[in-house]
Amino acid sequence: MTDQTTAAMSRAEKDRVRGTAESTAPVILSVRDVSVEYKTQYGWMKAVNNATMDIRRGEAIALIGESGSGKSTLGFALLRMLVRAARVSTGEAIFTDREGKSYDLFKMSDKEFREFRWAKCAMTFQAAQNVLNPVMRISNTFYETAAAHGWTDKNAVKAKTLDLFRKVQLDPNRVFDAYPFELSGGMRQRVSIALSLLLDPELLILDEPTTALDIITQRAIIDVVKSLREQLDFTMIFVSHDLSLAAELADRVATMYAGEIVEYGPVRDVFYRPEHPYTVGLLNAVPPIVGEEFTPLVAIPGATPNLLNIPSGCPFHPRCPWATEICSTVNPGLRDIGGTHIVACHNSDKVTRDQEVWEGMEATSAAG
Amino acid sequence: MLQDSIVRSEANATDRGEPIIRLDHIRRDFDTRGGHITAVDDVSFDLFPGDILCLVGESGSGKTTVARMAAGMLKPTRGHVFFEGKDIYEMNKEEFGNYRRAVQIVHQDPYASLNPIHTIGDMLRAPLLKHKICKSRAEATKRAGELLEMVDCRPVENFIDKYPHQLSGGQRQRISIARAMTLNPRVIIADESVSMVDVSIRVSLLNTMLKLRNELGVTFLFITHDLAVVKYFAWEGNIGVMYVGKVIEYGRTPGIIGRGFHPYTRALAAAIPEADPDLTRSKEKLQLRSLDIPKLTELPDGCVFHPRCPYWIQGLCDTTKPPLMRMPDGRLVACHAVQQAVERGDDPRDLAVTDQLANQIMRE
Incomplete structure (x- = not known):
């Protein structure tokens, strides 16, 4: 095609x-x-x-x-x-x-x-509150970001920003001139998403x-x-x-x-x-979460490896119930x-969702 | 008083003896820069030996404040905390000491709650020697080893001489649990104790705590925002759902998680994505009228949830606080709409959406 x-x-x-x-x-x-x-x-x-x-x-x-x-x-x-x-x-x-x-x-x-x-290509970050400059109004963050990419027509930037705010379900008039501290965590996260979309990435x-x-x-x-x-x-x-x-x-x-x-x-x-x-x-x-039935859960034994000392072969082999000899020497790729x-x-080809496979392991390995 | 009689009658009906911890209409106010707030308002419950009670709620719901009052770390502005039938603020020094030893806390952050300059062995030996549970250092070391085994830190030699920084987050949290167990407590208050631990480790940590409950009869007051954790950990216990300082639904775990009655409980369960693509994409959603939790300084009149509730009844929910009422299946729910449905003999989940229009505007 x-x-x-x-x-x-x-x-x-x-x-x-x-x-x-x-x-x-x-x-x-x-x-x-x-x-x-x-x-x-x-x-x-x-x-x-x-x-x-x-x-x-x-x-x-x-x-x-x-x-x-x-x-x-x-x-x-x-x-x-x-x-x-x-x-x-x-x-x-x-x-x-x-x-x-x-x-x-x-x-x-x-x-x-x-x-x-x-x-x-844009990005939004985990801690949205740390992305927005606390002493800058939200509007200025948007103007500045646009200007850094040569977009200096403030009216056009504002129109685009307000449109994005509506798309992320923010009240445009309340948010545009606000400071970050005036907004809740969820609102800041949405501002940050709007900011990432400002230049149509x-x-x-x-x-x-x-x-x-x-x-x-x-x-x-x-x-x-x-x-x-x-x-x-x-x-x-x-x-x-x-x-x-x-x-x-x-x-x-x-x-x-x-x-x-x-x-x-x-x-x-x-x-x-x-x-x-x-x-x-x-x-x-x-x-x-749904349903009134109990779901038994199984832990993965052991702990995630120290990245300075990643196990040889397949990095998961020490915690894996299906591991065979080759797993400790050859990375499968x-x-x-x-x-x-x-x-x-x-x-x-042997891997299944069968929970019993894991049960014997949990008891024998050092806990994570 | 209504709540009082209901909780008590349940206690009598099941005849489980005296509760270890009874919270009796506790309330806690704080003066903040933003104004006077009531973080917890009129919360009552009983914890019996071997119980698991989970308090769930979002940030600001007051669940941690309740935990701190139950632990004697914070004095209620009103109401009483009873330990084995005795008001903890009317105890003599010895009684209060016994209470503090019997009720231990495991905190949220295993990176902040362990002293970095002590070895694991030092941390576990100190309370054993101080409280004269062990007479000598050698005996304390032996007991520390047993405690490490109890929390599945095996082999013990790999842990006892280590410093916290040499352990992973999950291992540190096990040490926190071991430390809480040094004084043979009867109650452990776990405040978001697994929320900073990775998924694959979380289950084994919960299993370790369940083992303490099942084998040693330790009672758990478990605070979390994670309904998945609650569903697993408190399956045989109870859940109290909190919303801005109040318990709005309380009952056996399976019914609350799987079939919540209170619109807020339902909104929480509906909001959580499931680890199953088809299930999560077809899950029933409950659209709230507003996304924002009210400010604690400006709580709405009537039911605190009514400004967000799609089922609110005009002239009732915005004027009168709903009391916690017993439902036919035994749970407690504080909701006028649910109460009316039950009185009509309807399904308490089959509620009429109040204003369709407002709902649609939200959706756009």
Whole structure:
């Protein structure tokens, strides 16, 4: 199928194939073997290890993992916003814009990248209150951001901002001239999402968009993001430790563990037919809220590894009930198991949701 | 008084003896820069030996303030806290000491609650020696080892001489639990104790706490905002749902989580995404009239939830505070609309949306 036929597809058809093996949307971001290291007093610590993934235009990708999995580091690396003590040690990330122009994210000059960032690819951060300058009115933050990209027509910026505020369900008149402290956490998070969309970016990265917000506020953010995706045309990567957020918002899910992407596939495949033991372990640890039935939960034994001392072979093998000899020596690497579902596991064909497999392990291993 | 009689009659009906902790109409006011606030208003409940009671609610609901009053860390402005039948503020020094030893707290942040300059062994030995539970250092060390085993920190040698920074967040939280267990408490008050711990570790931490309850009969007052955690941990216990200082629904866990009656309980359960793509995308949603929790300095008249409630009854909910009333299935609910539905013999979840129009505006 050519790009023209893709464009001619009906909205419903697009929604149906989005994030599945049938999708023919062009790749907007191609991440190849990206590794990121932090300098520590004990040497270089690998926070992201050979991350490889293709992200198709219009899709929502969830990067799921626990603390120390490298999910946020990968997000920051793509926008070149790593702290000074970090470096991208290997790999490349190629962004292709609407017009088909390619950008090599790690090779662009700083000046080129400043123009690229926010205009093509923007980000919202976990602590929204820390993003907004406390002594600056919200309006000035928007004017300043626009001006930094050469957009100096204040009336046009204001019109665009007010429109975005309505889209994120903020009262435009109340918020525009407010200071950040006058707004609640959920409102600031929505302001921050509006700010990231000011220049119509093609790719939006959201770092833990609902963490540290109250439940009902979280729901509001989720609904806002959903409706924005229906109204605007952007691709989304969101980083979260919350599997349910991925289930709700993502077309595709990537699970990260100890700096590696260990599974990546269409959301229903990953949730209903997980092939990586770690994904299975995470799913076994969260209960459904609805229903009056008790859901037994199973813990993953052990603890996440110290990134300075990642286990040999498959990093998950010491905690894995399916581990065999080869797992402790050979890193399985990502392998396509069909249907654009990829997984890094030697024994993925044996992996099941059967909880009993884990039970013997919990008793014998040191607790996390 | 209504609430009082209801809670008491339940206690008598089940004949479970004397509660370890009884909160009797406790209220707590604070003077803040923004004005006078009532963080907790008229909360009563009984904790019996081996109970698990979870208080859930969003930030500002007063759940932590209740916990602090139950722990004797904060004095109620009004009302009483009873420990084994005795008002803790009328106790003599010895009695108060016994109470404080019997009720221990596990805090939220395992990075802040352990002293970085002490080893795990020091931390566990100190209270054992100070309270003369162990006579010698050697005996205390032995007991510390047993405590570490109890919280699944095995092998003990890998923990006892370590400093907190050498342990992971989940391990530190286990140490906090072990430390709370040093004085053989009867009650543990866990304030958001697993919310800073990763998902994969959380379940095993909850299992450890359940083991303390099942094997040693420890009573738990568990404070959290996470309904998933509550559902697992308090399955055999009770839940109190709090909203701006008040308990608005109270009862057995399965019914409250799976089939809440109070519109706020239902809104919470409906708002949470599920870790199942088809389930979460087809889940019943409950649209509130407003997203914002009212300011504690400017609480609305009548039911504090009415400005957000899609089912509010004009002329009633905005004027009269709903009392906690017993439902046919035994739970307590403070809601006029639910009460009326029950009196009509209707399903308490089948409520009429008050103003469709306002609802639609919100949705746009």
